[in-house]
Amino acid sequence: MSTLTFDSLNPATGDVVGSHPRHTAADVHEAVERAGEAARWWAALPPAERKRRLLDYKAVLTRHIRELARLIHDETGKPVGDATLEMVLVITHLDWAARHAQKVLGRRRVNPGTIGLNLAATLEYLPLGVVAVIGPWNYPAFTPMGSISYALAAGNAVVFKPSELTPGVGVRLAELFAESVPEQPVFQTVTGLGETGAALAADPRVKKVAFTGSTATAKRVMAACAENLTPLVAECGGKDAFIVDADADVAAAADACLWGALSNAGQTCAGVERVYVADAVYEPFMRELSGLAAKVKAGEDYGPITMPGQLDVIRRHIDDAVKSGRVVTGGSGAVRAPYVDPVIVEDVPEDSPAVREETFGPTITVRRVRDAQEALDLANASAYGLGGTVFSRDARRAAQLARRLRGGMTAINSIISFAGVPALPFGGEGESGFGRIHGADGLREFARAKAVTRQRFPMPGMNITSFRRGPADLERLVRLVTFLHGRRKR
Secondary structure: OOOOEEEEEOOOOOOEEEEEEOOOHHHHHHHHHHHHHHHHHHHHOOHHHHHHHHHHHHHHHHHOHHHHHHHHHHHHOOOHHHHHHHHHHHHHHHHHHHHHHHHHHOOEEEOOOOOOOOEEEEEEEEEOOEEEEEOOOOOOOHHHHHHHHHHHHOOOEEEEEOOOOOHHHHHHHHHHHHHHOOOOOOEEEOOOOHHHHHHHHHOOOEEEEEEEOOHHHHHHHHHHHHOOOOOEEEEOOOOEEEEEOOOOOHHHHHHHHHHHHHHHHHOOOOOEEEEEEEHHHHHHHHHHHHHHHOOOOEOOOEOOOOOOOHHHHHHHHHHHHHHHOEEEEOOHHHEEOOEEOOEEEEOOOOOOHHHHOOOOOOEEEEEEEOOHHHHHHHHOOOOEEOOEEEEOOOHHHHHHHHHHOOOOOOEEOOOOHHHHOOOOOEOOEEOOEEOOEOHHHHHHHOEEEEEEEEEOOOOOOOOOOOOOOOHHHHHHHHHHHHHHHOOOOO
16 A cells, blocks of 8 residues: 555645545555455345445444534534534435335336237346445535445445545545445545546446546546446536526525525535526515625635635636626625635626636626526526526426426525435536436446346247248238337327
């Protein structure tokens, strides 16, 4: 094992939180080798046994919830309360995955149809083997566990490479798993910088990679996966829109909007970055939003910017927005490293970097629109397509807007609520990536479909799949198909 180490730092204080190995390519390959053996053992366990062990792991995490929340706080700087909420989501998703894996993935009969009347057909989803998870720093437990929990429940072994900014959280998650599954290294964590993750993605024994991070990094991971045709599920961030319709509850919308934009210092892939407000409620909404924002303090209500380099992006977006728009809250002086004060700017052009690019900071651009249709058109013009929000009192209208809002998830009259529903899939389109975690789709994401047919008896009078097939066999088949499918529907 490499003797080189690196430190994780508290971004608010600069204090060292912990030191961790810089695992080399050789270290990673050894971990994958161990995971291969563990995967075979884990997959061979009866589903009920895997469920029992995963539920025990859930109980272990629950007993350590305060410790883990404190560690998340130390490595990210986010308030302990927010870190605790993150761990609650980890626990609820793990519970759902463990309890539903067999129902979603287990063998079931499939109707073979009339042509296959003499067949019995079954479908099941089998484990892939070794799954690599490359996690982010903004939600260092919830986001990677959204892949890890479902991959484990599907019968795979996992090798996890956490962000170099939050390695301690990833290490602890694997250590606590070993308390429930001590026999084999079914869940391992490797630590290091970018080259550690690259070595993991490039290992040909890895059967799938789950990546969360920037679009640019996702493209590099995808290129590494392409060498071995390793499939990839990628969650690459977003530029989520928040639509306020003319009949919206303005107070509730403003409150949700502000939390969605400023919580975790805006470092949320599905957080609010663009706001479109119908003209009829624009003025009262802005009064409510600016009044609430004036009471929110960086360093008290939310933490610092975890990744120092992101401050340059945030500063550039704020400066550009201020030049072309009108400042409501904050402004060019909002960046006080490592903190950024709340920033709200209205009337920013749609081609501005603050509107087109992911900011990942506590900033909001707000635009007045004629109606919800114009808001929808502008919202869907983004290259990103992750989540979004609609506020409207008309349930039918809100549902229509939500369905048409580009992205994998939309919340109505709530904020990011889809992330807290374990049965719902999470993922995006376009620059936001592809594939899904969470829910039944998330379980199937880490499994392979296996279809089996069994002939129960020979089909009388139709020996089709044989060189002994005669013209009469084919004629009977054509007549049958014509009877079943040849009539036009009126």
